[in-house]
Amino acid sequence: MxxxxxxxxxxxxxxxxxxxxxxxxxxxxxxxxxxxxxxxxxxxxxxxxxxxxxxxxxxxxxxxxxxxxxxxxxxxxxxxxxxxxxxxxxxxxxxxxxxxxxxxxxxxxxxxxxxxxxxxxxxxxxxxxxxxxxxxxxxxxxxxxxxxxxxxxxxxxxxxxxxxxxxxxxxxxxxxxxxxxxxxxxxxxxxxxxxxxxxxxxxxxxxxQAQRFVSVEALDGAPRGGRHRRALATSEDLEQLARARRAHDELEPYYRAYLAADGFLVLACLHEGQRVAACAVLGLEDPWAGNPQAPPANAAERARRLALVAEFERRIATETADHWVQRFRAAGVPSSEVRLLEELFEHxxxxxxxxxxxxxxxxxxxxxxxxxxxxxxxxxxxxxxxxxxxxxxxxxxxxxxx
The missing domain is CATH 3.40.50.10540 (Crotonobetainyl-coa:carnitine coa-transferase; domain 1)
Known part of the structure; x- marks a missing residue:
């Protein structure tokens, strides 16, 4: 029926x-x-x-x-x-x-x-x-x-x-x-x-963009749209903004894409247990174990964050994307190979x-x-x-x- x-x-x-x-x-x-x-x-x-x-x-x-x-x-x-x-x-x-x-x-x-x-x-x-x-x-x-x-x-x-x-x-x-x-x-x-x-x-x-569309005056000061409009007027301004955004992403070791031996994969760790598990899969220790918050974004931690990203990149590049995805998933770490849309027709x-x-x-x-x-x-x-x-x-x- x-x-x-x-x-x-x-x-x-x-x-x-x-x-x-x-x-x-x-x-x-x-x-x-x-x-x-x-x-x-x-x-x-x-x-x-x-x-x-x-x-x-x-x-x-x-x-x-x-x-x-x-x-x-x-x-x-x-x-x-x-x-x-x-x-x-x-x-x-x-x-x-x-x-x-x-x-x-x-x-x-x-x-x-x-x-x-x-x-x-x-x-x-x-x-x-x-x-x-x-x-x-x-x-x-x-x-x-x-x-x-x-x-x-x-x-x-x-x-x-x-x-x-x-x-x-x-x-x-x-x-x-x-x-x-x-x-x-x-x-x-x-x-x-x-x-x-x-x-x-x-x-x-x-x-x-709701997560970004929040202005806390005590933290951000007065609305700044006018200044941004004047500042973002040339292609050089766009490149500068892009560099700033990329610099932020480059400091995030646990939520980003990495290049394996045969293609890209992503890690998506949003809590301490996943961070610790991801590091363990790669034979590393989470520098911020015991801290339930995301890795600190302050300047003092910048070098450690960059060093961890570089170490993740080096180790992940030694094996195939499938190898790492299977190991990360077995450890409870959200991970996937990066696929082309057309691949989904047969996935x-x-x-x-x-x-x-x-x-x-x-x-x-x-x-x-x-x-x-x-x-x-x-x-x-x-x-x-x-x-x-x-x-x-x-x-x-x-x-x-x-």
Whole structure:
């Protein structure tokens, strides 16, 4: 007997393109929701980013399984009327349309509430709906730049800041937050004011920096943004910041990557027992044994920290990464080889947990990220493949006419 998914019977209308909104919609679809993706006649712009066939791209595939696709032209009155009719049948309206267009397309909170007071409304905005930059168009890179995330590790090539690994961190974090918001809205339906949510890429970019985004005036003095803005004005400034960040990392022997004889591995020791065990594996003693805190970061300890890093490097380089990972793990020390993303398609741990799914498609088998939810001990395979543009328009319109 097939297990019932928790969001079965919930209809979500997704008016979203690119990353954050579609990722949220896919998560809800994986939980069983009937997600109807409303696309313009030209389709989600992500269909056309580095396409390998007309309207087919890896980027679109990654974020749009388990959905139905309906084409509506919201630039004309007929399209808006059809959209409003669909909204009346929906449990959730999810969009990432800029504020001015959302009002024109009757997707703003007030218009959706007028059409369907019971619907949960969730908007993924760029920089937030208030403030001087509320109406600006912005994508992940802009949010990362504005939030300081682009300089979090001072990475760059040719002395120009760049995203770590090219990953749209603000987008994907915003998608997760939007899915959480929708679920809380569904749980709280019937409570006054519980059905309208806004998530911003700017907020998401700050959220992943929450540990750093704390200013204690007694320790830090007055906010220093102005000084930093004036100081970080050239590529030389970026290089100086990068050197300072690297210098901090180089002083951390227990939480970093090391080069073994045939590749990289990482150690991730966060308490004294793990530090002592890691040293024992390498035939060393933890200089700070008996101190439950991390190795002191003061100048007096700098030489000992650097010396320990160098000794770890020397000993780890004598054997393969697998050799050390197995020994560290046997001693209870968190460790892993450093892998390429592409290796995960065939990795036993990823496949055993359903994190890789294969979908049959017109272009042939497609492997992609599986559902992130294991429900009652079971991995839920995709119920639908990636939809063609407008594939379900007639089907959904017929449902409206019943």
């Amino acid at each position: 097939k297990a019932r998914l928790p969001l079965e019977g919930i209809r979500v209308l997704e008016y979203a393109q690119y990353v954050a909104g579609p990722f949220a919609g896919m998560l809800l679809a994986d939980l069983g929701a009937d997600v109807i993706k409303i696309e313009p006649p030209t389709g989600d712009a992500w269909r056309h980013y580095e396409p390998f066939a007309e309207g087919e791209s890896r980027y679109f595939y990654a974020l749009n399984r388990n959905k139905r696709s309906v084409v509506l032209d919201l630039k004309d009155e007929e399209g808006i009327r059809a959209s409003t009719s669909l909204i009346r049948t929906a449990d959730v309206v999810l969009h990432n349309v800029p504020p001015d267009r959302a009002r024109r397309f009757a997707l703003d909170r007030e218009s959706v509430r007028d059409a369907n007071p019971a619907a949960v409304w969730c908007c993924v905005s760029a920089l937030g709906s208030d403030g001087p930059e509320a109406e600006l168009t912005a994508f992940d890179l802009v949010a990362q730049a504005l939030s300081g995330l682009l300089l979090a590790d001072a990475r760059g090539s040719d002395s120009v800041p760049e995203r770590a690994g090219g990953i749209a961190m603000a987008d994907f974090t915003a998608g997760l937050l939007a899915a959480i918001a929708v679920l809380s809205g569904l749980l709280g339906r019937g409570c006054d004011g519980a059905g309208g949510f806004e998530i911003s890429l700017l907020g998401a970019a700050l959220a992943v 036993d741990q990823a496949t055993a947990n359903g994190l890789v799914h294969t979908l049959e498609h017109g272009v042939g088998p497609v492997k992609l990220l599986g559902s992130l939810f294991k429900i009652d001990g079971l991995v839920t395979p995709p119920r639908r493949a990636i939809p063609a543009l407008g594939e379900h328009t007639d089907e959904v319109i017929r449902e409206l006419e019943r």
